[in-house]
Amino acid sequence: MADNVTLPGTGGVVATDDIGGVQYQRVKPAWGVDGVAGDVTATNPLPTSMNASIFRFSSNNTSSAQLASNATFTGVIETALDQPSISLLLVSDQPITLTVKQYIDAGGTQAVPDIIYYVAANQGLSASFALNGNYVNVTAKNTGTATTTTFSLNTAYGSLPSSDGSGRLPVANADCVQLLSQTFSAAGTSSNMDTAGYGTVVVQLGGVWQGNGYFEGSNTGLSTDWHTVMSIESDDVSLRENVTGSGVYVIRPNGRYLRFVLTAVVGTVVLTAVGRVSQATDASDRLSLAMDKANNAPLYTELSDTTVSKIAQPAMALIGEYRGFGVIPINQVLCVVDCVNYSSLLIQTQIGTTGNISGQWSNDGAVWSSNANWIDTATSAAGTTATTGVGFKATPVYARYFRLVMSLATTGTLPTYALVYGNRATITPVIGLSTSLGSITNVAAVSAINASGATNGTTVGTLVSAASNNLTQIKGSLGRIYFMSAVNTTASIQYLKLFALPSASVTMGTTSATLNFAIPANGILPLEINDLGLCIGGTGISFAITTGSSLTDNTATTAGAVLLNYAYA
Numbered sequence: 001m002a003d004n005v006t007l008p009g010t011g012g013v014v015a016t017d018d019i020g021g022v023q024y025q026r027v028k029p030a031w032g033v034d035g036v037a038g039d040v041t042a043t044n045p046l047p048t049s050m051n052a053s054i055f056r057f058s059s060n061n062t063s064s065a066q067l068a069s070n071a072t073f074t075g076v077i078e079t080a081l082d083q084p085s086i087s088l089l090l091v092s093d094q095p096i097t098l099t100v101k102q103y104i105d106a107g108g109t110q111a112v113p114d115i116i117y118y119v120a121a122n123q124g125l126s127a128s129f130a131l132n133g134n135y136v137n138v139t140a141k142n143t144g145t146a147t148t149t150t151f152s153l154n155t156a157y158g159s160l161p162s163s164d165g166s167g168r169l170p171v172a173n174a175d176c177v178q179l180l181s182q183t184f185s186a187a188g189t190s191s192n193m194d195t196a197g198y199g200t201v202v203v204q205l206g207g208v209w210q211g212n213g214y215f216e217g218s219n220t221g222l223s224t225d226w227h228t229v230m231s232i233e234s235d236d237v238s239l240r241e242n243v244t245g246s247g248v249y250v251i252r253p254n255g256r257y258l259r260f261v262l263t264a265v266v267g268t269v270v271l272t273a274v275g276r277v278s279q280a281t282d283a284s285d286r287l288s289l290a291m292d293k294a295n296n297a298p299l300y301t302e303l304s305d306t307t308v309s310k311i312a313q314p315a316m317a318l319i320g321e322y323r324g325f326g327v328i329p330i331n332q333v334l335c336v337v338d339c340v341n342y343s344s345l346l347i348q349t350q351i352g353t354t355g356n357i358s359g360q361w362s363n364d365g366a367v368w369s370s371n372a373n374w375i376d377t378a379t380s381a382a383g384t385t386a387t388t389g390v391g392f393k394a395t396p397v398y399a400r401y402f403r404l405v406m407s408l409a410t411t412g413t414l415p416t417y418a419l420v421y422g423n424r425a426t427i428t429p430v431i432g433l434s435t436s437l438g439s440i441t442n443v444a445a446v447s448a449i450n451a452s453g454a455t456n457g458t459t460v461g462t463l464v465s466a467a468s469n470n471l472t473q474i475k476g477s478l479g480r481i482y483f484m485s486a487v488n489t490t491a492s493i494q495y496l497k498l499f500a501l502p503s504a505s506v507t508m509g510t511t512s513a514t515l516n517f518a519i520p521a522n523g524i525l526p527l528e529i530n531d532l533g534l535c536i537g538g539t540g541i542s543f544a545i546t547t548g549s550s551l552t553d554n555t556a557t558t559a560g561a562v563l564l565n566y567a568y569a
Contacts, residue, residue, distance in 0.1 A: 320420035333405055498543050
């Protein structure tokens with residue numbers, strides 16, 4: 001049978017297609033509102049709705065009902081087969097643990113591990129990512145101490161993939177995303193930065209301020225799970241924990257979350273942080289380079305295309321030290337240093353009321369020999385330091401190992417310390433000295449320091465704890481702590497709390513400590529402070545010793561539980 005059919009009577013022709021003896025009418029589609037029929041063309045196509053690419057709101061896993069402390073909202077298990085991507089929006093004035101659970105079936109057979117977000121109070125959450133399970137539900141637990149007032153959880157599904165591998169929303173420049181902008185005018189902790197998906201975080205600290213701070217990382221964001229992370233500053237590639245001024249700091253994240261803790265401040269700090277998906281070149285890459293074991297620091301490097309070359313290390317470095325207080329036994333070894341890579345040593349010492357320090361050499365670390373050929377800028381006998389006060393000595397390197405030995409007992413009100421610096425340069429002779437070994441080139445300057453700084457410019461103190469909170473004022477104005485050592489004689493942890501205030505301004509049980517240190521049970525807490533001292537800001541320095549870890553704890557310790565020594569200026 002031929003295609004097309006002629007209508008009887010009118011002679012009109014209807015377009016058809018003959019398929020196996022059956023005429024199928026050919027139709028030209030048209031569409032429009034009531035009373036209008038427009039031909040379908042490339043410029044006037046039929047309307048379509050791509051529902052699979054639009055996120056679908058989920059009433060089963062959405063809630064704005066306020067949660068009491070420790071209460072949990074649990075959503076209904078529902079299918080995600082048609083739209084296997086999820087969008088989560090959360091606001092809350094209390095910390096929330098948000099959990100996305102995925103299942104094989106509607107009965108709740110677990111398919112994959114839970115995806116958990118620990119959201120701090122007032123921080124909020126905005127995330128999207130692809131789902132691997134066939135069914136899903138969402139739970140939200142209030143982990144705060146009070147009922148929420150602004151809790152709202154919004155869940156939706158769609159077939160749109162997440163914007164990147166870390167579950168973040170699309171951004172204009174994915175390799176440089178602002179994570180935080182915050183201002184500090186008092187000691188405190190920044191908001192948590194979610195660093196998932198970022199190889200490097202770059203933090204800029206600005207403003208006019210003085211103080212101390214450090215960065216912390218965490219995998220969970222919980223208040224008990226934070227640890228100090230290292231950073232480098234744009235003008236100084238050495239690793240550091242302490243942050244003491246404005247600058248650009250590079251951190252390679254050590255966990256899911258990052259935050260900044262400001263322990264003391266005078267002025268205002270402006271913090272801005274951005275995340276970089278790619279790991280930073282130059283500065284941040286130094287964080288994972290090989291370590292220079294002699295100086296306990298990364299090797300100094302520079303990057304040039306694919307070639308990494310080593311820059312000369314510093315000419316002088318601290319390679320050995322001893323810091324003590326009270327009676328030191330005769331012939332006690334204060335420190336041992338490895339002199340490899342150093343041509344000469346500079347030794348700085350301070351001794352109590354009596355005592356001499358001698359130097360000894362060894363090639364194997366077992367057999368030691370004394371050597372009296374010191375170049376001494378103090379007024380003591382050759383081969384020993386000054387019997388009191390500060391002494392400076394220089395000596396060429398005679399063997400592989402060098403050690404300092406206290407050849408006479410020492411005691412008194414001054415702390416005893418010994419600092420050994422390794423010098424890569426060979427010391428040169430100075431006219432007028434009675435030794436042929438020569439001396440350091442700045443003998444006159446060192447002598448002036450020695451003459452004017454017999455007590456190191458510090459005041460010392462000691463305390464044996466009483467059966468109280470032991471609130472004690474170190475200084476009634478801004479100052480620096482140069483040395484602290486605490487011994488705990490009990491089987492329980494004790495806590496040393498420092499306040500950036502005079503004792504008269506501290507109300508125990510109310511005033512929060514600026515710094516809080518745990519003294520191990522039956523152990524020693526040596527606070528290692530560099531030569532610049534520790535400045536905690538504020539209007540004074542006070543301390544307390546209690547048995548509780550809270551910053552405001554006022555639980556009395558027992559008499560004789562803690563022995564504390566300190567030096568300050």
